[in-house]
Amino acid sequence: MIGTGILKGMAVTARNFVGSYFDKERLITVQYPEERTPLPENYRNFPILIYDNDPQAGLRCVACKICEKECPPQCIYIVKSDDKKPDYMGKPQFYPKVFDIDISVCMSCQICVEVCPFEAIKMDKDFELSKRERFDSLLLRREQLSKSNEYYHKIHPVEAAAVDKNLADAAAAAEAKKKAAAEAAAKVAAAKATAAKTTPVPPAAGSSASTSEASS
């Protein structure tokens, strides 16, 4: 009979309408500013720079400019510093004198995070970014981009824990390597001293052995 299709369709809408009063699952929207759905761990928005302890000295970025080069829309601008400061392993490194990200250009692709060898740049989760001004307020400076490691732990707990573990492992490995190198050097020096005491060795052979051991 003609018209049954229409009536069937109306029955479906009626079922959904009445059902929404009894079934929580049929109410699929939330009243946004008051209620919020939780963001997933992997959610990404715009890049931030991570620092440990101090926002100035603790910045992990060493201004290597890889992210600037790899960024597809070219929204990162970095100027390298003239002097060096010690990084988390105590090695003297450059730091960014200027680090700007134009978030009106950024397309949140996360490639900067993937290519960063120092775990210095990560993605933020803050999405309520409406501004009253079009130009300067959308160009984020280094001070605005710098976020503490605690903040990073808060927004990406699983990822941040893995990153911290990697960094600690790398630092421990570097420390162990340093220690081993120092021990080896001490051994060589001791051997040399004893060798010099007992039998004289040609100096060329002794020096080559010590360099090869120290470098390994």
Add this chain to the structure above:
Amino acid sequence: MNMTTETIEAMERPPVTMASRLEGELLEVSMGPQHPSTHGVFRMNVALEGEIVRKLKPVFGYLHRNHEQIGEHTSYLGSMPYTDRLDYFCSMSNNWAYALSVEKLAGIEVPERAEYLRVILAELTRLQNHASLLGFLLSDMGAWGTPLMYAFREREKILDLFESLSGSRMMCDYMRFGGCRLDASDEWLARAKQIVDRFPEFLDEFEELILGNEIVIGRTQNVGKISAELAINSGITGPMVRASGVNYDIRKVDGYGFYRRFKFRIPLGEHGDTYDRLMMRALEMHESVSILQQAFAQIQPGPVLNPKVKVRAFRPPVGEAYGRIEAPKGELGFYLISDGSPNPYRYRVRPPSFINLTILEDMCLGHTVADVMVILGSVDIVMGEVDR
């Protein structure tokens, strides 16, 4: 300023165009580009006799963003997020097509789990694309809101899955050369399985809601017919060509990824009219659900990214490659020529919506203006992909 009536009349006189000059009696109407039913910034110059379309000229290029030129000036990896912006409904399948062609170019192996994840994500993309297309098409026909909202309710569940996996709902940027960026947790897979298992409920409900509706049938049957011959000759692909009864699905023809491991059928139409194209989407969703259930049963733990592939300074060997997949809208292909440098020498996209749009005039001639909107809706275009 003092403006006389003559100057106002002179300003408002329509320009003499080709159609009006040739046909004399025809009325030329410019439909779009700011019309909600044109699915974006798309314009059609229609020559009408009364209400019947006698001539139709599609005009596009309003959303041109120089996609291919950008691809030639950025690194191979840098093009990956740009492919999300082609067909912004199916960023996962765009990623796959691009990754596939680069993998062909550089001869990269993909781990097994990554291949399964790709199948799962591509089929989820197909589900959400077809669901929202049905909603848009019915909205074009005048079923305002309700079917679209029902479809979006389901689409949102799938987009939530994408968000929790890749970090973004629509611009996923998830796949990488030689696998996928992140691994899916067991919890994610369980959630996806639950959503897929409940998807047939939505399909049944949607069918009851509108697909049996007499008005829908009256508006779509025998409207915008394409013969199988025309469909093949014009090079259209996807559900459009299958609605005309041509058995052509790249999942079966090429068997890329792991599609040879799955059992599924290809729904085929008979008449090639708008109704067949509409039903083709509904039937394909049933098949996608079956592929997904097989994939969830078969997926095994393992690595998801080939560790040999360099992230930085990736330089494929000199050569060329064409990778294609069956995207929800048809054959999506990327053609790349490498000269050994970090960026491709030539980067060409073969977008399904653009080529499916080329026979719009053949479908619309002899139908009314109201039918043009329905026919355009059934082509399933996304202007981001048409204009690139």
